[in-house]
Amino acid sequence: MSYSHWILPAGLRLACLLLLPYRMWPAIVVGEALPVFENAMMCVRQLGWAWAGISAIPFVLLCIPVVRWIRNRMPLYLADGQINMGMILLATLACALITALRTDTAVFAALMHGKGGMATWHAEGLVDLQAYILGSYLGALTLTPTLLALHERFSGPCSWKSFWRSRLTHDVALGVIPFLTTIVVMAPSGSITPADVQQLHLYRLAVLIPVLVLTMRHGWRGAALAGMLSSIALATTSAVLMDPAMIRAQAVLALTISGSLLAGVSMPHVVTLRPAFARKSRGD
Template sequence: MLKSLADNKWLRQLAVIVGYAVAYELIRPYSDAIWAVTAGLRLGCLLLLPYRYWPAMVVGELIPLTHDNYLCLSQFGPAWVVINSVPPILLAMPIVWWGRRELSLFPSKRLVKVNALLACIVLVSAVWTIVNVIALMSIVEPSTVANPYHFHKLQTVQLFLGKYAGILTLVPIALAIKLHKPAPWRVYATNWAKSRLTLETAVLLLPTLAVLVWMNHRASADAQQVIRMAMFLPVAWLTMKHGWRAAAVGTAAVMVCIFISMESRPDALDIAGAQAFITFSATCLFVLGARITAQNATEEQERLDAKAAVKLAQQGLYLCEIRMRQTAQALEQVGGTLQLTHTRLLNRFKHMLPMGEGQTYYKQAAATQSQVYRLAESMHPTAWRERGLPAALRETIARTLDEAGLAYRFELKGRGLSQLSLGVHAAIYRLACEAVVYICEQQAWSTVSISLRGGLTHGQRWAVLRVEGLANHDGINDPVYKKYESQQLASKLGANGLGISAMRDHVRLYDGELHVRTSQDKLQITALMQDANKKLRESPVATPAAYIR
């Protein structure tokens, strides 16, 4: 039932008429020449609602406008009543349509062109001011009036600034609602209550304005000008932090505090000066907030692009590991096939070959099988494939260092290493191999030790890898032997011989850091790596400073 009522287009048109008329009547008592807040309602509705509801808004404004103007017929004359009864929202519709169509006011659903918006605000304010001036000049008062009305030229400026100020009071807030991502009202209210802007507005802006309003009521005319200037300071601070949405909320609050207590006098130069300062400050803060928001969006987009690039690099490294694992398995199968084929051939022709030559062929076949196995092990160790990362660090590196005549120790600490992603496991193993090769290149050591520790901090899993080389006290430090051994180690461990800077870059791909500590009898490389395998959050796409979103 309710859904069928909501889908009825005529009922929706009626709802727009009633809603607009009620909103207009509620705020009209607070609207005057120096602060035409009804102008903000008109333009805000034109920007928020689609074209199909524009005729309904004309009707919604025409009903209360005609009624209120008719009550002033005997006071201002029929010409004023007729001119003033033309709905101002009707006069603004061509300008808003032109701004949307020709100036690309809304390039997308959640993007507003600031220059086009300001142009529409100025043009609409100017048109409404011209109509009001014509209406005021057509006033015909009864001859019995003691002090007849006289139009002052300064009123033109006051009317324009008043409508401009009224628009800046409501339109930015309307845009903030329009550009917000669609969500249920409960979610929207929860996000609004938890936002930093809401907290700082309630804690800083509103108490400051309350104190300044209290001081303004008790201050002299000269002091009031300074107090009005001071009201914009917390708004400027919020704008610098949060962008144009803070400027929208802050300037609206400041204008309410100032104009509610300001007396409207047609020929008062000080009132016009205050209007000019307020509108100029509000415009500057809005434009500044738009630029700051655009810069923040650009920085956020650059940060996300960097994260995406890092993520892509991590995925590339892991894909390389998968290919190396597949290649290692294929090599092992090829090696087994070669050994079986050689054995069958030699067994078939062993009676045709001399005894010594047959043994030579057997040795060559075994050497080929050993070389294929070592190549497969250097690409992706069997212990890693079958028993995981700790087994590879404990067995594969130990066997390689033992063949080089070095003692080796491995220690596993902490918890949660098995819950790290496979990409982080691969990065840890490759870094351990590169660190071992680098340490062995620097000096002849007696012992190499590796320590791996895992943990969880604030929901972020991490691992710390420490590779140490302990000094050789035998006094043997032959550079030729050392260079040869380091080359052999790099070949057996599948390392590329990376330096410290290259290893540090490798660690930073996983949001980590690498530190090197050197002493007389020890060289220590420590690396922290984090598992950043999380889904990147969506963020607004960076936009030029001439747009807001």
């Protein structure tokens, strides 16, 4: 469930680079290299060798130098045990830019393989690049903070019983999921008339509400879980690629999630990790 302006693998990729020790990174590269190389070889006749050569480069291989540089200078957890959200968002943005440039370069190579490619590139290249940046950034925001929150939750003493009894789980199960499900069901779909456009816009803005509410109630962990669910709900309201209205709504959601994650860390009721666990998480 990914498309050009909502790229979920970017989130899984970044979470692995942030959580796993350096010695495991070669395995991540190999794991991503095999399918992208196969895909490049399967489409080389249609899109050309230049596209295949670029597309065979794993995204994670390009992200590794930047993420390592960030990890060496900015710890994932601060000395007081609190998560370093500024570092996470910086890594998210950096990887989004790298992913977008790599994707757009491959598209350029594919267009040059056919006739009229340069004209198409001049008309759509910049727009596509912006969509790829947004897609990688929002895709990472959809998964990475949630995976970090779950990793933090289950790395310490925790049981499934306490997990299901937590206030955050109750708020998500009894509040956020029913609310977003209602939005998805009620939002106009299929052939949308001009009268439905404004209504659809309001429904898309409504997905911001769970992010703001859970941030106030549960800090950055609430923002992470609500952001993931709101991103999924928003994605289901569009069946058209590169829809300008959808891209604008996703940009607003990405900014809201980013701001909520930063604000949620500093809220006084947010429980921090033990410093010992924070030091352990930095070890490779």
